[in-house]
Amino acid sequence: MSTLLEVDSISVSFDGFRAINNLSLTVPDTGLRAIIGPNGAGKTTFMDVVTGKTRPDSGRVLWGDGAMNLVGLSESRIARLGLGRKFQRPTVFEAQSVAENLDMALRNPRNPFRVLFAKRTPEDRTRVEAIAEEIGLVSHLGRRAGELSHGQKQWLEIGMLLAQDPRLLLVDEPAAGMTVGEREHTTDLLGRAAKTRAVVVVEHDMEFVRRLDCRVTVLHEGRVLAEGSLDHVTSDQDVIDVYLGR
Ligand SMILES: Nc1ncnc2c1ncn2[C@@H]1O[C@H](COP(=O)(O)OP(=O)(O)OP(=O)(O)O)[C@@H](O)[C@H]1O
Helix, strand or coil, X not given: CCEEEEEEEEEEEECCEEEEEEEEEEEECCEEEEEEXXXXXXXXXXXXXXCCCCCCCEEEXXXXXXXXXXXXXXXXXXXXXXXEEECCCCXXXXXXXXXXXXXXXXXXXXXXXXXXXXXXXXXXXXXXXXXXXXXXXXXXXXXXXXXXXXXXXXXXXXXXXXXXXXXXXXXECCCCCCCHHHHHHHHHHHHHHCCCCEEEEEECCHHHHHHHCCEEEEEXXXXXXXXXXXXXXXXXXHHHHHHCXX
């Protein structure tokens, strides 16, 4: 395993308030990582910096074998390098079928001419089915996305990101609003996706993080408070104090 992403000493201030304070962390090229932290810990700002939405005041975000610095690159350029971001709310094309949503995602990113001129090839169809299988929606391929449950829409959107074959998938609170069964399915799905790429899950829900069974980074006031297994970080006195609001 080698390092895919290295966040090196980044700081972000909003009107003099330090949302991220000299934060450093590394993400290997495969496997799951959870980032947790109380409200205002800087989780969203962290994702915004990595994806190019927010430019840090200082620090570097290094990517891939060549340690390319992503700071200053546009969001679309960073996405094309292989960084996919799943926002909290599902954004799928509700009027289109599950298959059409996956198909569009498959054709969309790298080559716009392909989207304009290409017919759907047998390979595309096979790939759509493989992704539907992976996200557990193979029996729903013909359904309109708008008819899916909240959890199914989230899986579809994850599938649309997987169609673009990202090297890193950043997922914001995937378990929010899901039933227990949907959460289990989501854990399995993310675990499978992380076998061949890095998956970083930003989450509030400790139970969900426990099921992910992965290394956890706890953020607080814009810095890393603790890192390790969930058992390790939840027995850390600083983490206990922060979570109990002491
Ligand atoms: N655009 C902004 N302008 C001013 N302050 C901001 C801005 N964005 C974030 N902040 C502040 O920076 C801090 C970190 O916010 P951030 O949204 O990154 O935390 P978070 O861990 O994602 O919190 P939550 O779990 O509530 O979403 C907070 O105190 C927040 O109020």
